[in-house]
Amino acid sequence: MNGHQQLSKSVWRKPESSGLMKNLIIVWLVQSYANVVSGRLCPSDPLCQCTLFKQNMDCSDRNITEIPALQAHLIEINFSGNTIKEVPDDVFYNNGLLEILDLSHNLISSLHQRSLYGLVNVKRLLLNNNYISYVHCLTLTALQSLIELNFKMNLYDSLGLNVTGLTLITAKLDFRQPTNMTRKFWSMPTLRNMDVSGVTGICNVTTLTSEVFKLLPKLETINLSACSINYIYIGTFRKLSNLIHLDVSLNRCLKFSGLENVTNDLPYTSIKTLNINKIHQANEFTTEISIRHFQNLKNTTLETLHIEGNRIQLVESEALLYIPKTMRNVFAADNQFSFGGFIKDVLNISIHFVNVSNMFTPHYPIEKPEICDFPEDRCIRSEDGHKRYLHSLEEEQNNIQPSISIPPNMTKVIYRGCNLRFEIPFLRVSSNKVKFIDASFNIFYSWKGPVKSFNYLEYLDMYKRIK
Ligand SMILES: *[C@@H]1O[C@H](CO)[C@@H](O)[C@H](O)[C@H]1NC(C)=O
Ligand SMILES: *[C@@H]1O[C@H](CO)[C@@H](O)[C@H](O)[C@H]1NC(C)=O
Ligand SMILES: *[C@@H]1O[C@H](CO)[C@@H](O)[C@H](O)[C@H]1NC(C)=O
Ligand SMILES: *[C@@H]1O[C@H](CO)[C@@H](O)[C@H](O)[C@H]1NC(C)=O
Ligand SMILES: *[C@@H]1O[C@H](CO)[C@@H](O)[C@H](O)[C@H]1NC(C)=O
Ligand SMILES: *[C@@H]1O[C@H](CO)[C@@H](O)[C@H](O)[C@H]1NC(C)=O
Ligand SMILES: *[C@@H]1O[C@H](CO)[C@@H](O)[C@H](O)[C@H]1NC(C)=O
Ligand SMILES: *[C@@H]1O[C@H](CO)[C@@H](O)[C@H](O)[C@H]1NC(C)=O
Numbered sequence: 251m252n253g254h255q256q257l258s259k260s261v262w263r264k265p266e267s268s269g270l271m272k273n274l275i276i277v278w279l280v281q282s283y284a285n286v287v288s289g290r291l292c293p294s295d296p297l298c299q300c301t302l303f304k305q306n307m308d309c310s311d312r313n314i315t316e317i318p319a320l321q322a323h324l325i326e327i328n329f330s331g332n333t334i335k336e337v338p339d340d341v342f343y344n345n346g347l348l349e350i351l352d353l354s355h356n357l358i359s360s361l362h363q364r365s366l367y368g369l370v371n372v373k374r375l376l377l378n379n380n381y382i383s384y385v386h387c388l389t390l391t392a393l394q395s396l397i398e399l400n401f402k403m404n405l406y407d408s409l410g411l412n413v414t415g416l417t418l419i420t421a422k423l424d425f426r427q428p429t430n431m432t433r434k435f436w437s438m439p440t441l442r443n444m445d446v447s448g449v450t451g452i453c454n455v456t457t458l459t460s461e462v463f464k465l466l467p468k469l470e471t472i473n474l475s476a477c478s479i480n481y482i483y484i485g486t487f488r489k490l491s492n493l494i495h496l497d498v499s500l501n502r503c504l505k506f507s508g509l510e511n512v513t514n515d516l517p518y519t520s521i522k523t524l525n526i527n528k529i530h531q532a533n534e535f536t537t538e539i540s541i542r543h544f545q546n547l548k549n550t551t552l553e554t555l556h557i558e559g560n561r562i563q564l565v566e567s568e569a570l571l572y573i574p575k576t577m578r579n580v581f582a583a584d585n586q587f588s589f590g591g592f593i594k595d596v597l598n599i600s601i602h603f604v605n606v607s608n609m610f611t612p613h614y615p616i617e618k619p620e621i622c623d624f625p626e627d628r629c630i631r632s633e634d635g636h637k638r639y640l641h642s643l644e645e646e647q648n649n650i651q652p653s654i655s656i657p658p659n660m661t662k663v664i665y666r667g668c669n670l671r672f673e674i675p676f677l678r679v680s681s682n683k684v685k686f687i688d689a690s691f692n693i694f695y696s697w698k699g700p701v702k703s704f705n706y707l708e709y710l711d712m713y714k715r716i717k
Contacts, residue, residue, distance in 0.1 A: 310352070317341050326350040330376065333357050339364035352376040354400065360384035364392075371395050378402040378422065378451070387412045399423075402451030413438055421445070424452040425477065437465035442492075444469055448476030449500065456623055460485035469493055475525070476500040480623040484514045493519035499527040499556070503622035506530075506543045506560075513546035521550050527581075528559040531619045536563035536586050544572040551576050559584040570595040583607040583664075597680060599657045605664040653678040660684055661706075667691035677701045685709065 300309040305324050311331040320327065322344040334356040342348065351372050358380040365386075366372075372393050383405040390396070390413055400422040401408050408423040417440045425446035427433075444466065446453050455462075455477050463469060463486065470492050479501040487493055496519075498504060498512065509526055516524070530537055537560055552574050562585040580601050587609060654677055661683055671693040683706050690711045704710075 305347075320345055322347065324348055328352040329356065330354045331356075335359065337361060337365040340367050342366060343368040346370050348372055349395075350374045353380070355379040358382055361389045362386050363388050365389055366392055369393055374398040376400045377404065380404055382406050385411060391415055402445075409433070409436065419443065422451070425455050426452060427455040429456065435462050435465060439465070440468055441466050442468055443471040445471075445473040446477065447473045447497070448478070453477035455479060457481040457483070458486045459483045460488065462486065463490060466490075467492075470520075471495040473497045474501070478620065479504050479508070482508050482511045484511050487512065487515035488518045490515075490519055493521055495523045495525075496521060497525035498529065499525050501529055502531050502620040503624075504529040506537060506539065510543050510546075513543070513550075516552070517546060517549040519550070521552050523554045523556075524552055525556040526560070527556050530560050532559070533619065534561060536561045538562070538564035538566060539569050540566040541569045541572065544569050546572075547574055548572045550574050553577060554579040554581075556581045557585075558582060561586055563588055568595060570599055573599045573601070575600050577601050579603045581605045584609070584611055586610060594655055596655045596657050600659055601657050602659055603662045604657075604660065607664050607666040607668065609668040609670075611667070653680065655680045656682040656684060658682060662686040663688070665689040665692070669693060671695065673698055674701065675699075679704060682706070687711070690714075 306326040308328045310328045314332040330352045354376040363386040378400040398420040420443040422445040475497045480503040673696045686709045688711045690713045
């Protein structure tokens with residue numbers, strides 16, 4: 251008799267005479283069963299167009315302006331993309347079975363103490379992309395079962411949310427902390443995934459210190475991409491022994507000197523994936539990876555490195571020797587490597603897969619450079635940079651029969667769209683297990699060869715396909 255309960259409730263809230271009420275209940279009861287979604291006049295009410303599948307109701311993008319009375323048996327409700335302005339007290343009072351509630355992309359401006367009252371089973375709550383500027387300090391603590399909260403893109407400072415007593419596992423929050431380093435940060439003893447990325451929210455935090463994650467000891471995944479970070483102090487991640495995935499991409503003022511501080515802490519973590527794409531400006535000078543930047547990686551458990559779009563041209567001799575034994579995949583597209591591959595260091599790296607596509611892709615100055623806190627670029631290349639090309643210039647000049655070194659366990663190479671314009675000469679390739687090479691979208695114009703020897707090669711794509 252869920253329908254009846256909830257109808258009585260919706261009628262009860264309207265100031266109408268009791269005689270009329272009885273008739274209404276009967277009429278509405280019939281309608282509620284006919285239309286599944288109840289309490290409203292159909293077909294003019296958009297709510298009638300919600301689709302119900304078992305206990306999941308999808309009301310997304312239907313121009314709904316207020317939350318209607320809802321059936322008690324629902325487990326999942328999606329109200330995203332409407333124009334709901336208010337979450338009245340007790341509106342979910344009957345929905346003790348609800349597990350997923352999506353109120354994202356609406357016009358909600360505040361959450362009162364009893365707005366979410368009754369949602370004792372909700373595990374996943376999406377409130378992102380609203381205009382919430384007020385949250386009562388007890389609103390969220392009513393959600394005893396909550397494990398995932400998305401509160402991105404709201405006006406309210408998410409550092410002020412009271413999540414005391416909740417056992418959150420995943421939090422997606424805005425992070426506004428331009429200068430104030432004295433304030434207190436989130437305390438979520440069970441949290442494993444923290445997403446404060448500025449790609450999908452508002453993230454503005456110039457400096458990270460060990461204070462930030464101090465009360466989040468269980469973190470496994472941290473997404474800090476596009477947060478305008480300039481400085482990451484040593485110690486920021488040191489206490490996070492469970493940390494597996496770290497993304498600090500798109501912080502264009504961070505540079506490799508900031509990376510160096512990050513790597514300092516990684517031996518104390520369980521790191522597997524490090525994402526440092528685009529931590530330089532799109533149009534700055536080419537950069538160099540030096541030993542300092544990589545030396546702390548040696549003692550980590552890193553498996554996958556994303557280092558795209560960093561304008562890397564130079565790699566200091568022996569820097570690659572600090573790549574840990576556990577490393578398998580390197581995504582390094584959109585850089586400027588001076589390849590030739592004559593250095594011996596790569597013979598000692600354990601990687602199986604490398605993607606170095608789109609080298610020398612022009613960067614048109616459409617993107618405005620990020621304004622950094624410090625006046626000049628930090629030293630990004632050494633004075634004697636020419637000695638540190640990935641291939642040695644002397645070797646290139648003197649060697650009539652160049653040899654290419656390949657990491658011995660590498661099986662897959664992606665080398666697409668690098669605008670490489672050259673003839674393929676006689677080449678001697680170091681002992682390798684390469685099976686797959688995609689070198690399409692380049693400009694190789696002749697094959698003199700022979701190329702010795704890819705004994706395991708199964709797939710080679712050198713098709714030109716120039717637009
Ligand atoms: C919502 O309203 C807009 C503008 O009034 C209209 O174009 C659109 O068709 C409506 N969508 C639905 C699902 O009713
Ligand atoms: C946070 O919520 C708890 C209840 O879970 C309450 O006891 C406490 O007073 C609240 N804190 C603040 C600062 O309002
Ligand atoms: C910094 O944070 C503290 C603690 O939250 C607060 O009292 C202070 O007003 C803040 N200062 C600025 C400049 O925002
Ligand atoms: C971090 O968030 C951005 C934006 O949602 C996403 O593109 C990126 O893949 C995330 N990083 C990781 C490691 O999941
Ligand atoms: C690296 O950490 C040190 C001390 O922890 C700090 O003084 C320095 O500013 C940091 N550098 C960067 C680029 O974040
Ligand atoms: C590497 O890790 C081991 C084990 O955690 C530790 O004993 C050793 O001191 C570390 N070495 C360096 C150079 O950090
Ligand atoms: C390549 O794989 C073999 C067998 O798994 C291993 O013994 C060797 O250390 C690996 N080489 C490198 C450079 O990681
Ligand atoms: C290689 O990197 C490019 C550029 O990021 C990407 O578009 C492509 O999907 C990647 N290919 C593989 C197989 O990883």
